[in-house]
Amino acid sequence: MPDITLDIIELLLTAQVYNKYPELDVNDLPKQVRKFYWNREQRTVPKPIRVKTTDIEKLFDIDSVDSKLKMLPFVAIDDMDFSVRITALEVGADWFQKRDGSMDKIAHNPVLAYHYEKKQAEGADYSSAKSKVRPKEVDREWIESLIEEISKEEGGGEMLKLAQISAPEDIRQTLREFILTTEQEEEVKKIVKAIQYRDYLKRIGLYDVGKILMVGPPGTGKTSLAKAMSEHLAIPFVEVKLSMITDQYLGETAKNIDRVFALAKKLNPCILFIDEFDFVAKTRSSDEHAALKRAVNTLLKAIDDISLTNDGVLLLAATNHPKMLDSAAWRRFDDIMKFPLPDTDMRKKILDIVTKEIEGDFDTSEIASLTHGYSGSDLRMVIREGVLTALVTERTELTQKDMLNAIAAFDERTVIKTNEYED
Template sequence: MNADDKELAIDILEFLITADIINKNEELTKLDLPKKYWKFFGTGDYNTDIDRPITIGESLISKVSIADNAIEIVKQNPFVKFDEFGKRFGITTLDAAAAWFLRQAGKERIMRNPVLARYYEKAGDAGISYKESLEIVPRFIDSKEYLEAKVNHIIGDDEELKAARGLIIISSPEEIEYSLDDLVCTPKQEEGIKKIEIALKNREFLKERRIFEFGKLLFVGPPGTGKTSLALAMSKALKMPLLEVRLAMVTSQYLGETSKNIDRIFDIARRLSPCILFIDEFDFVAKSRVTEDNGAMKRAVNMLLKNIDTVSFVRNGVVLIGATNHPALLDEAAWRRFDDVIEFPLPDYEMRVEILKKITSTLDCTCDFEELAAETEGFSGADLRIMIKESIISALMRDSFELSEFDVEQGMGSVRERDTIRQSASI
């Protein structure tokens, strides 16, 4: 057997062993499966149960491996049995097959499959941990497939909920690229994240003691300072989907529908919980409240404030984050509905140094970060990212993959030019 055929045999045996263990352990669910097996086991929707018994025929083996000789290879494996009458594959002896698989595949591969990790841990194999395996592999409930199936189930054929769904950007933890490690946070921002983590771990404790007023955050700061990025990173870190809403988009041309859409958005959030509901452009509330001739809009704002009053992380599993670039526009009625206000200032010198280091961590850059940080006073985090992006384009235009001082100057000039245009347009 050549190397390719041996690897193929290992792949298929892992699949068969996984199926055999699942059939013998009713408590295992789709949450225990590695991503590569999600489409083969389970009900095909957001349900995490697994239909048993799992039967494996030639067509399923062909889907697991598209190799032309997959069926032939698997039939040659001494640990695999094949029922000619039923055309089904199985394992001859699980313990013997598992021992061979451990020798051939190694512990690192087993740790990427929680079903196997659980079996080997129970068998007493040192260095294999079921709990650690679960932490390593992506979770089905964090996936785009799970979230889309659950959203579709919630909305169904309800045309009104479909309209509200169109106003929300919904992201699963798996889809989000930002992580907390990618960001440079202030101590206050780190404290806010920690509070939510603690509340998530102790949610039942808080609920039993009726401590419900928790998990409503207001992010305030200039554009480009990381409000949306932190909300996304929190979603990934806390493993909760993010529902992003821009209040200005919710305003319907049919004003009577605006308040209803707000109500529906909160309804979707409650039914998707635990989740993060991120409401951007929150200062739109203030602008609407001072509009004397728009009764429908005022009713919509009152509906928003009412929903904020009734939603609770402890009770409903919804973390509410409001974000605004203009906190001075918010009145007391809006401010008092948030239990924590987190400021997003323009980065100071030390933060700019750290941001530049993170942005360029995968690049070949000869920049003096301290000097560059001193030259970019007043730049937001978004400005620094744009600067480096433009620097990369400048380098590529020179047929180079290395950022030079010239390239960085070009990038800095682009940011300053953008700012000049923006300021002149606002006059």
Template sequence: MDATATDSGLLQLTEIVLTAEVVNGNSALGVNDLPVSLRPLFCPDAPGIIARPVAIKEGQLKTYFPNLAARSLIANGKNSYLVVNDLGQFAATTFAPAMKWYLRQAGTEAVMKNPALALSYETSGESGISYKIARENIPLFEDTVASLTGKIGALTAKSESFREAADLVVAYAPEEIEFSLEDLVCTPDQMAIVRKVQISLENQEFLRRHRIYELGRILLVGPPGTGKTSFALALSRSVHMPVLEVRLSMLTSQYLGETSKNIDRIFDLAKKIAPCILFIDEFDYIAKTRISDDNGTMKRAVNTLLKSIDHINLIKDQVLLIGATNHAGMLDDAAWRRFDEVVTFTLPDVSMREAILRHVATDIPCTMDFATIAEQTEGFSGADLRMMLTEAIVSALLAGRKEINESDVNAGMELVNRRNIARAGCT
């Protein structure tokens, strides 16, 4: 083991041991006070739940940090503040000197990635260290895949109904979603809805106390490709909630009464996973049958859906319900009344098309006149514009270039036009 690896490993081991001591001494600290790398070690029994008192044992270190030769590091004697007992448990001999040693060796930047240690240093008067900023430097556990899979796994392990519900949804943790609202070109009305949701979440206790519950049921309406699904997914990152996405066509079943049961299962799952976003795409798929289908089973399923919406709530249940439809005219009044907010997504006008093009092409080497292209793409959705630029990149790569030009963009435009003509011919 070279000196650099030894020093790095010793700092890692010291951080683990000191973090355990700080966590054991402050019961108010939780999983979001731990660096991401330490969360599995400190929460071995249930994701997100610290197993107190935290004991740093050799066997656990080998499990979670297989490359950390902990006992050898102590034997080298570079840090006299760490010991391991006969039971293979690691500890600090004297806490305060060990903390000072770690800060000198690791530096403030490393400490600011560990909120638990940052709080201890800040409390002891160390300058340049802020617990609040350290918390902001690491992702919330609620945003992680581990949090979401842990919740779903715990539910499905105990209930056949929840296993069936989990099979009907696509679940996304916020950290899995690769784009944020800042990556989208949103209208002021759309961003106003985002702010309203954020304010509602920040003031849940106040709203609950005053019995103000008519919040958090949003319907997104507009043509395909205008950003409804992207908006719902990006909102996940802004409000730190996972998304359970379901298409209503997936809930229908040939078996009598099974469609209604599927709807109940989905809503029950959302309440158990909460806080979360329940995103129902193709909302018109079942709701339109209320007036257009003579099938009694389907009509009962629609009634189940509407009643389920009535009994789910952002303030009471911490479930943000978002429905999306390409065919708003197919929804009857009963469906419309269930939503507190209706957000319209339209085909972008010329100025918005130019903004979308500039945004999407931010990191793409290109020589093109965005204003001219925006003029030439009347009727293109945001998805069409992104597809056009993707095809332009492929066109450039096929020509042996990594910079797109006007001919590449024209190739992309032709592809989108052909697709739109073909789609129109099928409707």
């Protein structure tokens, strides 16, 4: 029997079992099914799921459903509405279980694992299957549902213009791909536990957690790590650049700050990432404009008023210029995460990760030793330069010479950028 038939029967069984048991919810559905049948207005996959022939054709990219199912006596296609269903659930379940590859599908499908565990089928484990399916909050469909709801509220459209919102599934670089310092690893672990034990923290009255200031030179991974944490924690990522919400009318800047924090609370649980934190929260001087002072004070008060424990918002702020921040800004954060330039060992590990899919004869140890002062972003630019240069001569394998030439080209650009270039 073709594999595609097994996939179709899995879908039909999943729909029927999901409809049958009220205790099963949207997070029990395999991601592909959940995304396909997602209802934006209801922000879930409503019951009952009714599978139609067109659904099967779209999901599995086939032309004729009849030809795949006509030999199965327990499947019926309605000639009126073209719905497809299993007429005898247990017959269909028994047929499915006996097919090669079915147990692997059951192991990754909480809905089916739940049903087969109830049948006491050997190897069926609902808890294990559930752990392999990420929650609905990772999906772009979930974010779009929230955005649509917020847009209908008074002032919602203005709030949404101020931030870039990403779903966890949109984020490419995961925590596993990061080379972190020991301090950074410990900080990430604490953040993960704080979210995991949020109810406990609320019960004991510990509210001043989940406000982290990320400090370090450009290109050291502040934004990338914040996004990777969103992917790891399966919560939306709300990114705001303070320079983008600063209005020519400074009174409007204060309003924009309030709108951003209100948006984060509506999207909770989420990460609110404030980039260019020093843009507004800089050292305040006596001759500063009163409206700018009000904007700064609005920002500091908004930070005071938001809480991971109460509001479900993890606040991460990033700055390349920590000396520009005054003591009032520093006091708002319960922890500081430092992002130093990588040492030789870290550069070697970063290069190994970036080049893991690149074929060729090159020595990342030598490259690491020659790139003192490079950030992780700089190293990626060097690799990109080497790859593109090789492609010009129709080569997809890199040599050490390609890498060394790429370093030289990067260093030349750096000289130009720092105004040390002389004609």
